[in-house]
Structures are given as structure tokens and as C-alpha cells.
Amino acid sequence: MTGSPQAPDPNRDVDELHALIKAGGFWRLAPEWVPHTGYAQSDRQSLSHVEDGLRRLLNP
Template sequence: MTEQATGTRSDDPDELAVTVEAGGFWRLVPGWVPRNFVEPAPALLEHVESGLRRLVA
């Protein structure tokens, strides 16, 4: 990776949303990370929740 994140960090969620929607986020992510995502199904969320509960217990 040739680019690095700059030190100008913002905690403004609206600014972050604009950056992500403009594609600015992806220059910081390795090329092997998938760029297409789908909304998680309820069954997946339940599976993750039960796994986290087992981890905590």
C-alpha cells in the first residue's frame, strides 16, 4: 500500500459519511477487502450474538 492515512482526524459523523460515500475510505483499505456488502440477515446476527454471549460467559 503506497498511501497512508493523514493525521487530520475528524469525529464528525456527517463528514465521515460524505468521505465514505465519495469513496475516500477505500484508499485506506487493502485491495483484498471485498467492496460489495449486503445487509446481514437476522439469522447471522443471532449467530453472532449467541457466540458473543458464550464468549462472555
């Protein structure tokens, strides 16, 4: 039996990013000069803006 793909949950990426940052995983990737305090959970619009910027860098 082949099931149809499950529709993506728009909040899942945000929730996973928040969990990664809360667990400290993000800070192992960030340079030392990046402030490690004052983090606020990102919203979908902010993540979309960052994604667009990264895509422009990768596909000039």
C-alpha cells in the first residue's frame, strides 16, 4: 500500500528550529562574535525572509 505524502506542517520547521536553538545546537555552528543571548522564537515570515536571502546568495 502506497500512502499519499503527508501535507507539510507550516509550523514544524519553526518548532524544530526553536528546539535546536533551545538545546544549544545552533550555537555550535555560530561564530563566537554572534550574541548568544536575547534570542526570541522566530516566526514563519522571518524564516521565509532568511531563506530568500540564502537562496539569493546561492543562486546569484
